[in-house]
Amino acid sequence: MDLSPQQLLQFNGSDPSKPIYVAINGRIYDVTAGKSFYGPGGAYAMFAGKDASRALAKMSKNEEDVCADLDGLSEKEMGVLNDWVKKFEAKYPVVGRVVS
Numbered sequence: 001m002d003l004s005p006q007q008l009l010q011f012n013g014s015d016p017s018k019p020i021y022v023a024i025n026g027r028i029y030d031v032t033a034g035k036s037f038y039g040p041g042g043a044y045a046m047f048a049g050k051d052a053s054r055a056l057a058k059m060s061k062n063e064e065d066v067c068a069d070l071d072g073l074s075e076k077e078m079g080v081l082n083d084w085v086k087k088f089e090a091k092y093p094v095v096g097r098v099v100s
Helices: 005-011 032-038 053-058 075-091
Strands: 021-024 027-030 094-098
Touching: 005 021, 021 053, 021 075, 021 094, 053 075
Parallel strands: none
Antiparallel strands: 021 027, 027 094
16 A cells, blocks of 8 residues: 555544554554554654654654654664664554655
8 A cells, every 4th residue: 555645644543443554764554553652642642644764763752853854864873763663563564655
């Protein structure tokens, strides 16, 4: 399934009848099983319905970091991002990709 960033926003947990999706590096993961973390009021709710690559790499919850832009990240931050990818791949199914 291909979703634009706009379409991905529909899966942010605000509609309980829809799954919750988080994208990393353009790959969309169904994180509904972790809705206590990614759903409304969860510690990582700001990532839901978005590509959170930059924020995860920087270990940031700042709104401006919740985006797909990897420009200017350090080698260490890219390593952190790769660790997140491994965690997500082990825990959540990939359901699609973000396309512009």
